[in-house]
Amino acid sequence: MTIAVASGVLDAVIEERRVSRRQYAIIGMVVFAAALWSAWGTEFNVPKLMEGLPHIYALGERMLPPDFSILKDLAGPMIETLEMALLGTTIPIFFALPLAFLAAVNTAPNPLVSIIVRLFIGIFRTVPELIWAMVLVTAVGLGPFPGVLALVLHTIGGLGKFYYEAIESTDPGVMEAMQAAGASRFKVIWYGVMPNVLPVMMSSTLFYWEYNNRASTVLGLVGAGGIGLALTHALQDFRYPEVVTCLILIVLILVIIDRISAFLRGKII
Amino acid sequence: MNIEADQTTMVEVRNLTKAYGSSAPAIEDISLSFKKGEFIVLLGPSGVGKSTLLRCLNFLVRPTSGIVKINGQELGALSKKGLLQARHHIGMIFQEFNLVNRMSVLMNVMCGRLGTLGTWRALTYNFSPEDHEAAVRALVRAGLEDQELYLRRADTLSGGQKQRVAIARMLIQEPKVILADEPIASLDVMMRAQIMDLIKDIAQRDGLTVVMSLHQLDVAKNYADRIIALAQGQVTFDGPPNELTDAVIERVFNKPADEIDEEQTVEITEAPAE
Amino acid sequence: MSNGPVLNEAALRAGAFKMTPLRMGVMLIAVGVYWTSIKGTEMSIQEFVTGFPAIVDLLRQMFPPDWAYLKRLGWPVIETLQIGIISTVVASILALPMAFLAAKNVSPHPIVYLPVRLFLTVCRGVSEIIWALLFVVAVGLGPFAGVIALIIYCVGVIGKLLAEAVEAVDPGPLEAMSAAGASRWKVFLYGAWPQVLPLYLSYCLYYWDHNTRQAVVLGFVGAGGVGYALFFNISTYYFEKAMMAMIVLVLMIVVIDRFCLYLRQKII
Numbered sequence: 095m096t097i098a099v100a101s102g103v104l105d106a107v108i109e110e111r112r113v114s115r116r117q118y119a120i121i122g123m124v125v126f127a128a129a130l131w132s133a134w135g136t137e138f139n140v141p142k143l144m145e146g147l148p149h150i151y152a153l154g155e156r157m158l159p160p161d162f163s164i165l166k167d168l169a170g171p172m173i174e175t176l177e178m179a180l181l182g183t184t185i186p187i188f189f190a191l192p193l194a195f196l197a198a199v200n201t202a203p204n205p206l207v208s209i210i211v212r213l214f215i216g217i218f219r220t221v222p223e224l225i226w227a228m229v230l231v232t233a234v235g236l237g238p239f240p241g242v243l244a245l246v247l248h249t250i251g252g253l254g255k256f257y258y259e260a261i262e263s264t265d266p267g268v269m270e271a272m273q274a275a276g277a278s279r280f281k282v283i284w285y286g287v288m289p290n291v292l293p294v295m296m297s298s299t300l301f302y303w304e305y306n307n308r309a310s311t312v313l314g315l316v317g318a319g320g321i322g323l324a325l326t327h328a329l330q331d332f333r334y335p336e337v338v339t340c341l342i343l344i345v346l347i348l349v350i351i352d353r354i355s356a357f358l359r360g361k362i363i
Numbered sequence: 364m365n366i367e368a369d370q371t372t373m374v375e376v377r378n379l380t381k382a383y384g385s386s387a388p389a390i391e392d393i394s395l396s397f398k399k400g401e402f403i404v405l406l407g408p409s410g411v412g413k414s415t416l417l418r419c420l421n422f423l424v425r426p427t428s429g430i431v432k433i434n435g436q437e438l439g440a441l442s443k444k445g446l447l448q449a450r451h452h453i454g455m456i457f458q459e460f461n462l463v464n465r466m467s468v469l470m471n472v473m474c475g476r477l478g479t480l481g482t483w484r485a486l487t488y489n490f491s492p493e494d495h496e497a498a499v500r501a502l503v504r505a506g507l508e509d510q511e512l513y514l515r516r517a518d519t520l521s522g523g524q525k526q527r528v529a530i531a532r533m534l535i536q537e538p539k540v541i542l543a544d545e546p547i548a549s550l551d552v553m554m555r556a557q558i559m560d561l562i563k564d565i566a567q568r569d570g571l572t573v574v575m576s577l578h579q580l581d582v583a584k585n586y587a588d589r590i591i592a593l594a595q596g597q598v599t600f601d602g603p604p605n606e607l608t609d610a611v612i613e614r615v616f617n618k619p620a621d622e623i624d625e626e627q628t629v630e631i632t633e634a635p636a637e
Numbered sequence: 638m639s640n641g642p643v644l645n646e647a648a649l650r651a652g653a654f655k656m657t658p659l660r661m662g663v664m665l666i667a668v669g670v671y672w673t674s675i676k677g678t679e680m681s682i683q684e685f686v687t688g689f690p691a692i693v694d695l696l697r698q699m700f701p702p703d704w705a706y707l708k709r710l711g712w713p714v715i716e717t718l719q720i721g722i723i724s725t726v727v728a729s730i731l732a733l734p735m736a737f738l739a740a741k742n743v744s745p746h747p748i749v750y751l752p753v754r755l756f757l758t759v760c761r762g763v764s765e766i767i768w769a770l771l772f773v774v775a776v777g778l779g780p781f782a783g784v785i786a787l788i789i790y791c792v793g794v795i796g797k798l799l800a801e802a803v804e805a806v807d808p809g810p811l812e813a814m815s816a817a818g819a820s821r822w823k824v825f826l827y828g829a830w831p832q833v834l835p836l837y838l839s840y841c842l843y844y845w846d847h848n849t850r851q852a853v854v855l856g857f858v859g860a861g862g863v864g865y866a867l868f869f870n871i872s873t874y875y876f877e878k879a880m881m882a883m884i885v886l887v888l889m890i891v892v893i894d895r896f897c898l899y900l901r902q903k904i905i
């Protein structure tokens with residue numbers, strides 16, 4: 095039994111596969127060229143790598159074995175780091191939530207407010223927390239306080255965006271029904287929007303808690319307290335075995351935080 | 364049915380046992396032989412070892428002991444490469460169709476030729492024009508004439524269309540034996556008869572042996588040349604559909620025959636043996 | 638609905654919030670943790686209020702931004718972009734084999750899979766700035782240390798995410814291809830790879846965006862780019878120039894963010 099195959103279709107299919115293969119090849123070449131250009135610009139090359147390896151090895155050698163005797167001195171800074179992350183995540187909720195309702199197009203009083211608030215949220219989010227910390231340390235002095243403020247500013251931006259995206263994805267039907275029933279704007283938001291967006295908000299807040307724990311370990315680099323400060327001091331004084339102890343502690347704590355966060359997330363969903 | 368073809372043995376199974384870990388064996392000491400062109404239905408509720416038996420026939424599941432011969436070749440004695448070549452001539456279709464959702468219909472069908480595809484062509488996703496043509500023929504034969512569909516992603520098709528694509532993928536292997544694992548369990552009632560007719564038609568025209576697991580009694584009776592019922596990993600009935608009396612059915616399904624209607628059997632879905 | 642509802646008051650009350658000793662305990666602990674956190678981080682409204690004029694003063698010094706400084710920022714911006722590109726490309730290539738070794742369903746053996754997982758955990762356990770700090774000590778100042786730091790962190794993250802994607806692959810098509818006589822690598826290439834590829838590309842794009850942002854910050858520890866320009870100007874009190882650098886930086890991040898969003902939509 096033979097079945098007539100429309101040869102036009104078949105040729106078109108094969109031609110299309112050929113074209114798409116050529117497209118992939120072009121994309122690959124563009125990426126490759128960009129990588130080459132960047133490798134050249136950043137002097138990232140094999141000789142440099144070969145040259146660097148012995149130095150990295152030598153540093154590694156000087157770091158081992160880790161000096162665990164300072165562990166009890168690190169407890170204070172580590173706790174401070176965790177405290178900074180906790181405050182840096184929870185305080186922004188109170189700012190991000192109202193801002194998100196002003197920024198979301200379906201709950202904003204008018205489009206202009208939405209645009210302006212979004213701009214602010216965008217700026218807060220775009221500037222990395224370390225830069226905020228640096229600016230704030232210059233303004234209010236060294237210590238964990240500017241660290242917390244830096245985390246707060248960055249997190250307002252980050253959470254604000256997550257929150258308003260969640261609000262915008264709520265079903266307009268529910269809000270309409272409540273408006274039809276004569277609910278005020280506040281009541282529409284509280285009963286129509288909040289129950290829907292709460293799980294998303296909780297999970298994005300957890301995400302930022304994880305993120306801030308990681309971030310707060312480095313804020314010390316610019317003098318904003320925590321374990322990062324202990325690490326920087328150890329590094330500046332060439333006390334490398336202590337540096338490794340700091341690193342091990344940081345990795346351990348962050349892994350534990352990851353686990354806690356995953357556990358809490360499982361509870362939410 | 365072809366009388367002359369009836370004489371040759373296509374599939375032979377001797378003392379086949381498969382046990383997962385230390386638990387009771389999924390199938391135990393099964394010996395069967397299927398002739399060329401025979402349409403065999405493995406009948407029984409879920410979890411009686413139909414799936415395992417079917418997968419032992421192409422060694423997707425390696426039996427614990429026993430012998431499997433397909434077209435005179437003993438699978439257990441083959442090298443790794445030899446086994447792949449043997450599998451190329453054993454087609455298989457599945458309950459969940461098992462297509463790659465993100466690939467086009469045509470690519471999915473051509474994947475049936477992977478066993479013979481050269482290394483360089485395989486690496487560059489470059490099937491030959493002959494493979495393309497064979498895929499189109501297979502699709503037409505499987506009842507998908509609409510060539511608009513061929514470049515669409517597989518997950519844009521309906522269930523019935525997906526199973527037709529899977530059948531085309533099997534056809535392009537030019538199989539001698541078709542293994543079908545609950546091929547209609549995920550389809551709606553209208554689609555079921557069409558797919559069953561299609562498989563029956565292909566098997567009759569090409570003189571293929573079909574081994575199909577099913578849990579729908581009525582479908583089994585309508586299409587099978589021979590029904591084999593399994594319970595606790597063993598054969599409890601082996602014979603033509605008209606010998607399948609209510610007493611036998613009660614024994615197989617563990618409940619009165621008139622209670623086994625479409626509604627109840629639809630809910631049972633075969634869990635893949637793990 | 639037809640017979641009129643019967644209110645089950647007991648059930649309603651059970652659904653309402655009830656103060657149990659356990660909940661009370663949790664709340665007390667939470668309050669305690671907050672109290673110590675506020676004390677521990679020396680937070681105080683008073684300090685904020687007294688510090689506020691300083692912040693305002695700083696802002697005043699930042700305006701107007703020094704526009705003339707703009708043309709001298711061209712090269713640092715390019716360098717930051719380059720750090721982002723090369724580290725993402727190298728990391729995404731290195732992450733591929735790592736991910737397959739770390740995925741339970743394709744890894745050859747637990748002896749391989751466990752150490753690879755541990756390695757990936759350590760890579761992403763420390764943030765890229767700390768890695769950069771170490772490499773600056775080892776190989777000296779300059780973008781090279783930053784690139785290595787970003788690569789290490791990024792291999793850790795992409796490797797882990799990709800391993801999870803590989804573990805989530807639908808096994809059905811793999812089985813079908815094995816049944817058709819395809820060898821192990823063909824099964825992988827045709828059954829698993831098409832399922833993983835879109836996720837892989839979107840992770841690469843996401844981390845390109847991420848790495849460019851981080852490349853800025855790495856400038857603080859001497860790894861070059863706009864970050865260094867910003868750091869230098871703040872620490873030497875050239876606030877108008879710092880503001881200019883900040884503006885350029887925000888623009889750069891926004892543009893890349895948009896570009897990535899556009900590319901990601903093309904993929905999915």
